Every structure is written in C-alpha cells, then in structure tokens.
Amino acid sequence: MSAVTAEAWRGEPVGLAEVERSLERQYREHRRNGAPGLVRTRVATLVVVVADDEQARRALEVVSALPGRNPSRCIVLVVRPEDTDPGVQAWARVVRRGGRGPGSPRLTGGHGLRDEVVVEASIPRNHLASVVLPLLLPDIPVFTWWPGDLPLGTELADELLSVTDRLIVDSTSFTDPIGGMVDFTEAAGSLPAPSDCVWGQLTPWRELLAGSFDGLPGGTAPEHIEQVRIAAVHPTAGLLTAGWLAARLGWRVEQVEPGTGPGRGRAVFATPAGRQVSVELRSAVGSSGLASVRLLARADTPITILLEARGKLLLASRSGGHELAGTRVGHCGATTAQTLGGELELFGRDTVFEQSLAATREWTRALRGEGS
C-alpha cells in the first residue's frame, strides 16, 4: 500500500473488480450504525488525476474537505510510471459527507454518503480508461480535476478526457504557468467544458468590479475604462482578469510590452469606440489569486475603482469627482476545496471563461516570448 493511503486516508484495500462490492458492504454498515438520512442521491462523479504520492495526499485532503453537495463519488487515480510488471491496486471507503467545508461557516449541514476510491495504476497509458470506466457512476456527469500540469496531446490525457464531461485544471500549479496557459488556451476549444480553479477564485472580484459601476456620476460605465492596474499573486489570475475585461468590453490587443518576471508587463488595447486602454500587470504577494485591481474610468470626471484583498476579505471602494460612499465587502479567501466545490456546481461550458481565456492568447504568447 502506498504511504499516502496508509497514513492520511484509510480505505479498504480491494481488487478493482471488488470496489463496488466493498462500497456496497460499507454502505450497509453505515446504515446498520443508524446514521440518519442516508439516502443515495447521485449527482456527479469526480475523477482526480495525480502523478505522485504528494499530489495524491494533497488531493485526498481537498476531496475530504469538499463542501457537502458534491460529488457522490471521488476516484483518485494515481498514475504510476509504466512498469514491466503492470498492475492496479485499489482502496475504497464510504464516508459521511459533511455539509460544512473548512472555512465555510455559511454551509449549515447536509448529510449523505460519498464513495472515495483510490486507484494506483502502472499500466500502459492507452489503457487507463479501462481502470476508470468501470468505477464511474452510471449516467451522471463526470468531472475530472487535473491538478498539476495537463499533459495535452499525450495518450494519458486523450484517454482520460474521453470519459470526461468537464475538465478542471489549476493554472497556479502549472510548472510553467505562462507556458501552460498558452497550451491550455490553444486546446480549450477541443477540451470537454474546460475550467480553471483560478477563474472560480476570480468570481467575487468580478462581481464586485461589475457592481462598482452602479450609479456612477455622469453615467460612467465599463466602456469608459481608460487604465487598469492588476497586482496579481498568481500571474494567470492577472491575465484572466485582463482577458475577462477585454472579452466583455470588446477590446483588441494593439501592443504588448513584457515586463521582467512571469506575468508582469503592460498591454495596450483598442476599444470598439477607438480609444486606447492601458492594462498593467504587476506581481504581488498575498493569499488570494489577486492582490488588487485598480480601474480608472472617465465619462466626464475621472473615477477610480479599487478592489483590494485584505486577508480573506475583499474591499471595493470608489472615489473621484463626487464623493462616493459605501465600501463593499466580499470574500476572496476560498480554499481549494471550496473553489473545487464551486466548479462542481457547473455542468456546461463556461463561455465567458473560454472567451476570457481566448482574449489572453496574444498577451500570454508574448510573455512566453512568441511575439505579439
């Protein structure tokens, strides 16, 4: 048994063909123990693909902390190097789902059971689907969370994505975030409903940014943005924020000036009205994907909109021209489990994400040194 499963996560060691029987038996034990409301309502299967023990350990921690609603079954596939003596080992357990994820005081309960299966496989890559397919819950969506680098174009990726309805990556864990982002952007159109955990972490930023244009004097609107400064903890978070603004507002890249260091630099966009918008990316430290976003917009008088992360809180304020009261507060400190839980609530393609990703293409390629 791997060190991972022996220490942090205790499942019953079983042969692959015995997984369902083991889970069923464990269900019956839970029922015998009198746990209330143990009804199996199946919503989704989550497959997590990891490459080593450390990734597996981290993935199992996240899975254990997932908010209560999803998924009904988690399969952690540990892809071992191909062996001259190929083999598959499996462990299975049934756990009570908590309704409250860590750091999520607003979830108030929820119960039910979740299957968790760990499979270690050292078989040829082009047969990995044969390991996963029998374990998928019938007829409900399959989410694949692929922490780490996504080996696009390999047999491994092709094989596993062929049984996936929605793919979730985490661009902050790419070995080369910018390079990985370029490849992910190029492939996105042919991937099954792709998403990035970073994008989910941007949701409160986007909500507060969008709302900050409410009732501004002089009818100041997003179309009046002239300057954007993004201080990003993770470069891909900054790029996706810039891409989102560009995609939603119809901006077109005119010029890219790479800065020193990954994810730094400046780009000039042209708006549909023919004006220019300067977008600057800086690197910052912090616990969220972004540290701050500052927008300057001008209809008649200049208005500054500032969003800043302060710990787990996100503060939005507006100033300039007329004094504008009302700092808004949001939350930006979602854990990986909470972010992943949010991703599992979406079943279709997120077209705004894909458009935002596409809008970063020229900038990310320039940052990778491919020219704009």
Added chain:
Amino acid sequence: MTTNPLTEGERLRAAPPPTALVVFGGSGDLAHRKIVPALYNLELNNMLPQGFAMLGVSRTKFTDEDYRRDMRKAVEEFSRTQPVEDAVWDAFASRLFYEPGSTSEPDTFRRIGERLDAFDEDLGTSGNRIFYLSTLPRLFPEIINGLGDARIGGRRYRQGASRVVVEKPFGHDLRSALELADLVNEVFDERDVFRIDHYLGKESVQNIIALRFANGIFEPVWNHHYVDHVELTVAESIGIEHRGAFYESAGTIRDIIQNHALQVLALIAMEPPATFEPEDVRNEKAKVLKAVHRLHPEEVDVDVVRGQYGPGWVDGTEVVGYRSEQNVAPDSVTDTYVAARLTIDNWRWARTPFYLRTGKRLPKRVTEVAVQFKTAPHLPFGGEANDGLEPNAIIMRIQPDEGITLKFAAKVPGSVMAVRSVNMDFSYDTAFANDLPDAYERLLLDVMLGDPTLFPRRDEVEQAWQIVQPILDRWAADQAGLHFYESGTWGPEAGEQLIARHSPGRHWRRP
C-alpha cells in the same frame, strides 16, 4: 438603462440595478425576523447592488444609529447564517437608515422623499425605489396615497423604477381585495406591484415546476386518466401564539387556504407555460384557478370541513384549546382547521378531487403535496400477494424535509410472490447542500430585479378569493357545523369522512 457587459456570465448571479428600499413598518416584527436578516444575507453573498440603501419607516423614535443597533440584534437572532460577520455588517449598516414618522401625515412622505433624493446623490441609488408595506393592512391606503400624493412613488414618479411590495393578507374578502387592488393600481401600475406569498420563494415549491416541466416521464400521467386524487397538507403543530386578535378575524381559510394552499394547487395543476417568462407562468396559474369549481352553499356543507382545536397534547406538552388562547372569544367559531374537496373543471382534471387540509395544533409541522395515482388496472399476483399494496404516489415535501418521495410496488425477497409498497426518497439535503436561501432573500432579490414570476398577480388573487368567498358566505350564514378536534391529532373525524365520502377506502396520507 444600458446593460453592464461585466455582469454577464454563468457564475455571476444576476445583479440587481441600484435601488433604494423603503420599509414601512421598519421597526416591526417582519423587518426584524425576515426583511433585514434577508438583506444582510444578500449583502454577505454580494447580491445587493453597489448603489443600495434601506430606509426603515415607523412611529418609533429611532435615530439611524439606534436603528442599526436594533437591527444588528435582529440579525444576530434571526439570520440563517451565524455568526454575523462584522465587516459585512458594517458595510451593510452604512447603507441602513431610519425615518421616524406617522404615515397619516403628509410631511412624513416629504421627508422620505428628501432622504431618497439624498440616497440617489450620495449612494448612487439612481432613482430606483421599492416601497415595502410591512404594516397593518389598515395602513395600506394612507401609505399608497401618501406615496402617490408626494410623487415619490407610483406612476407619477418618473425618475426611475418604482415598485411596491404588499404583504398578505391581500384583502379580507373578495370585495375588500378588489378595493385594495384598485387602490394600489390607482397609484402603481400592476407590473410594479409585488404581492409576497413567501411560499412561492421556497426552493421546494419552485421545484414543483422543475419536477413537472423538466421531466418527460411525469407529465403524461399528470391528469385525470391516471391521477386518482391530490392531497395538499399544510400542517402546523403550533397554535396561534400571540396572533389571537388577527386569527379571530382571519381564520385558517384566510391565513392559509386563500393564498399559500391555492398557489401551490395552481402550480400542481396548471398547464405547461410556453416559457418561464413571468406572464406566461402567471397566465397559466390564473387560468387554472379560474377553472376551480366555485362551491354552491349546499356543496360547502358537504365538501368543506371547518374545525377548531380543543385542549390536548402536542410534542409531549399539554396545550390549551383555541377558545382559551389570549385575545380569543370564549365562544369563538373561528376555524383553525379546514379540509376541503375542490375540483377543477377542465379537460386535464375533470372529476379528479383535490383535497386540501390545513390546521393548527396538528401532530407535526409539515407541508406536502401527494399526487395519488389510480391503482393498477389488474393485479395478476392473486389474493394475499397484494396485501399491503397501496397505489403509486408522488409526494412533494415542501417543509421541513424538502424532497420528493415516489411510492411504488416491489417484490418482497423470498420464494413466494408477494408485493409491498416501498418509498423511494429524494432529499435535497442528500443531493445538494442544505444551504437553501431563505424565501425572503429570493423574493427581495426578484423585486429588485423586477422579476414578478414568483408573485401572485392581481387576477390570481381575485380568483383565489372567488374560490374562498362562497365558503366564507356560507359559514357567515350558518354558524353551526364547527367541528372540534383534540390538539395533537390530525383534525376532526369529519375531515376523515370528507375524503372517504366519494370513494370508500380513500384516506388522508399520514405525513
């Protein structure tokens, strides 16, 4: 107003436009228990617009700061999320204001207008206004007229959207409901009138629409060919608590049947709407309510049972009878229990009875709809094999355990052929998180968004009163026929007889 392109996208919840909300009865019970906690939770989830202000209006002599302190306590006591987050509360409280005053004085409305203008200027509320009538119904006329006369709301106000939210009761009878509707419509266009029936804000009530119209397998059997009857139960274990004076003038029929029960019945029985656009849904609800058979006086005597709880035991505690409650006449004939058999005169539901049952001091708090199907036309198993077999049923549990149960027959394992009824339960709690928003959160958001789908339209309310009015008239003419029941039981024996009368063996489901 142009659309903000940044608000579009799958993950971003529909952001309401800038709005000022004026709550008449701002220091009252509903503001404490529901309205302000709901707004706080909307703030917590970033669902209030950036340009937002709430102004509480009541006679109590509060300052803004007094009001904020009072409401903080209310949120600490009644918010579904705890503990209250200081930073979120501070941001919300900075947009929370109070104006003391009597709604009988025109100057109160002038001052409200000044505050609203200041909100537009200082907080960017952009001239959009919502007026929430959370007061005693007798104050509605002076508030509505005050708003219109001061030109701070209604169709004579043109600086932005202007909506009015009316809490039930929507009138005391058909005549007063029409008068109220006329009064409101004199000042506000019907599209700007939002009548709150909080049942429609419940996830599980909205799920009735999803169950019926997002699934292909139920609609083909959702008619008189396959459905034997429908049971709607709205049961409460509590008594009337401190609402004696209100209950004496209302009774269960006005408190539950006229609004909640008939709204749920409409969702169960309506035809599929062409789209989920507000008017399409409301047209179908109004249409089916219009098709509900109006009872003749003699039909009221046999198809409606009214009851009143006597003393008894509920949840292991001894409780007094209704007539011994505070502010209740010792010889009161007010109904605390109603069971009714209604029919719907249309092609879908011809001859299919809809049994409604609601009451106080019943054994448990439960709201559910049970669609009971006809028995299989032939059971080939013979004699004893069928013992314990009941007809199929779909039960939609609205509260407290939101979910759906399907009852069907299964073979009992063993060497002999025996079949039994089994229940297959779907529970929201096991499929999704139990983090359901409060109905008021959803409904307040919809008012700000201007989406009236979940609010009964004037004609729906009138149709509901037309269904109830013959019963009220008959009861007014004949005070006899009140059935007493022991607290903690499922109502008077007459209620059981009602459901069995047309089909011996038919009985109320035990929720």
